[in-house]
Amino acid sequence: MADPTPKPAGCIICSRPKSPRAVYCKLCKKLIDRKDDRVKVITKLRVQALKDAWDGQCFRCYYSGVRVIEDDPDSPRYLRFEHRTPGDESSVVIASALMNDMKSDMDESEFREAVKQIYGKFFEGSKFDEAVMDLKYWRR
Numbered sequence: 001m002a003d004p005t006p007k008p009a010g011c012i013i014c015s016r017p018k019s020p021r022a023v024y025c026k027l028c029k030k031l032i033d034r035k036d037d038r039v040k041v042i043t044k045l046r047v048q049a050l051k052d053a054w055d056g057q058c059f060r061c062y063y064s065g066v067r068v069i070e071d072d073p074d075s076p077r078y079l080r081f082e083h084r085t086p087g088d089e090s091s092v093v094i095a096s097a098l099m100n101d102m103k104s105d106m107d108e109s110e111f112r113e114a115v116k117q118i119y120g121k122f123f124e125g126s127k128f129d130e131a132v133m134d135l136k137y138w139r140r
């Protein structure tokens, strides 16, 4: 008997070819299956983050818009699951390794303010507002 609800022809994230019984293409399946020690992974949120980052050709970084790559962990463009609020899986987005490392344990607004201070003040020779370093999520 035929399956009454046939699966879509392409990957539900990127529309690239997949095997007929699969939901994801091989590349997206690897991304969805990644382990994460920092948070409890919620697959549907990661699927949505990947869909949001997919531009029809490639995944793009939430913070920089650069093309991220899926298969070279040593690249600054390596695709990472990034949390706009550290530790909060509901805020997961796709980011390049470089932006993820720069943002570190800052939330998105802290990160934006730190970048503004560095660019607008430090690079222009003005005094950096030290309050930028009063961070909510920083733990070492």
Ligand SMILES: [Zn+2]
Pocket (backbone or CB within 6 Å): 011, 012, 013, 014, 015, 016, 024, 025, 026, 027, 028, 029
């Ligand atoms: Zn895919």
